[in-house]
Amino acid sequence: MNDNIKVPFTEKKFLVTIIFVTSLFMFWGIAITMADVLNKHFQHTMSLSKTQSAFVQFAVFGAYAVMGIPAGLFMKRFGYQKGVLLGLSLFALGAFLFVPAANISSFAFFAIALFIVGCGLSTLETVAHPFVASLGDQRTSDLRINFAQTFNAVGAMIGPVIGGYFLLSNNVEGSTDLGSVKTLYTVIGAVILIVAISFSFVKVPALTDPHAVAPDSEAANIDTVPGKGLFEHKHFVWAAIAQFFNVAAQAGTWAFFINYSHEIIGLSDSKASYYMGFFFMGMMLAGRIIGTFLMRFVAANKLLAAFAIGNILMCVIVAQGFGMVSFVALLMINFFFSIMFPTIFSLGLKNLGAHTQQASSFISMGVVGGAFFPFLMGFIADQYGTAHAYYTPIVCYLIIFLFAFRFYKVKH
Secondary structure, three states, X not given: OOHHHHOOOOOHHHXXXXXXXXXXXXXXXXXXXXXXXXXXXXXXXXXXXXXXXXXXXXXXXXXXXXXXXXXXXXXXXXXXXXXXXXXXXXXXXXXHOHHHHHHOOOHHHHHHXXXXXXXXXXXXXXXXXXXXXXXXXXXXXXXXXXXXXXXXXXXXHHHHHHHHHHHHOXXXXXXXXXXXXXHHHHHHHHHHHHHHHHHHOOOOOOOOOOOOOOOOOOOOOOOOOOOOOHHHOHHHHHHHHHHHHHHHHHHHHHHOHHHHHXXXXXXXXXXXXXXXXXXXXXXXXXXXXXXXXXXXXXOHHHHHHHHHHHHHHHHHXXXXXXXXXXXXXXXXXXXXXXXXXXXXXXXXXXXXXXXXXXXHHHHHHHHHHHHHHHHHHHHHHHHHOHHHHOOOHHHHHHHHHHHHXXXXXXXX
């Protein structure tokens, strides 16, 4: 049985802080999945092909490659709270830039706005994971990160529903109206700005970061070889690689969910967005809850390996286009996705000591995989049909399986 059950989840003095930080996971979940609705909306209003609309994901996830290291350096110099405030400010700025982009109907301008939103999300992800990990004993860091990621799944459910209602439900064939996009992102920007102002008044207790300092070697994520460079920790390197392919598969799967739902089982775009929110993302929430519970009894790497195998099987079924059977398999992909991001992140940060914050930046940068994979899936979807595009993520899950089965090990 996992020793995590013998250690407190967090401490009372961290409760207000952990509530705010956990909410960040929900906000970027909303933003990421709303981009998938935008993908489909822009196909209609701007007459884009599936390959062209993949620039939505490219703009958001491409920001992670640019912002990952600067966000880590900023966090290291100014601390977690100021890092969160920077991320929220960029998020709000990008959202407000949707107004001029809509006014001039420029997809390039939208891409710039999405890129700035992505910079904010990258900063939040870089800061929030080690922040949550520091709010308690290192032996329960896996549980805290997976708990926080559960709210990311809640946000991922909310995003498509909001996007579907405001952007797709009243969509008229041939319409080029972008007013709904402008209104929606103005409200989002205002909400994020209010959250940033509120968090600036929160007094964060002094942190003794368990990644760097702890009373004993079992409780600490200490660097067992102090002179060892970051990239000499092979488990970290493999975690960054696994995260790249994990988010690549995730971004491609999510980007064309609405297309698949329409083409394979005949759902309207708006109804497909509701299915995406309530059922597709609901499966991820269920996976997070069940996965967090199972980690009390099953080693995190073993559960990750099992879920990777599950998604390989699901992709094969989805690619067949067997109607409702394949659609259910598509929903199950998100169930098995559930624990992948936080578990890869947590395994990659083990025993890195003072390298932890820098490592967090590099693993966050792995999210850039989501910038490129939708282009590949979009091209295959345009040429051979959306169903066949779902063969491509299988390679990603094979790499995740290798990391979980063998290369997660910390070598002293």
